[in-house]
Amino acid sequence: xxxxxxxxxxxxxxxxxxxxxxxxxxxxxxxxxxxxxxxxxxxxxxxxxxxxxxxxxxxxxxxxxxxxxxxxx
Numbered sequence: 001x002x003x004x005x006x007x008x009x010x011x012x013x014x015x016x017x018x019x020x021x022x023x024x025x026x027x028x029x030x031x032x033x034x035x036x037x038x039x040x041x042x043x044x045x046x047x048x049x050x051x052x053x054x055x056x057x058x059x060x061x062x063x064x065x066x067x068x069x070x071x072x073x
Contacts, residue, residue: 007064008033012056019055023047026059 010029015022023044030040047058 006035006039007062008035009065010063011065012059012063019052022055022059026063029063 008030015025043062047055
């Protein structure tokens, strides 16, 4: 199950707007930051379950461009 409090540090600004490029960027950042493949795949599955706008909303919902990554301490 996905923990929606976890966020990948980064954003999609400057990434090619192709859906596969966006998902690849998200996946690369998430793996580099130590997120589990199960969580990453869950987010990507959700992102692909709708149209392009849904994909963008899902990826940005699971990303944070701040330094703390959106974790609650």
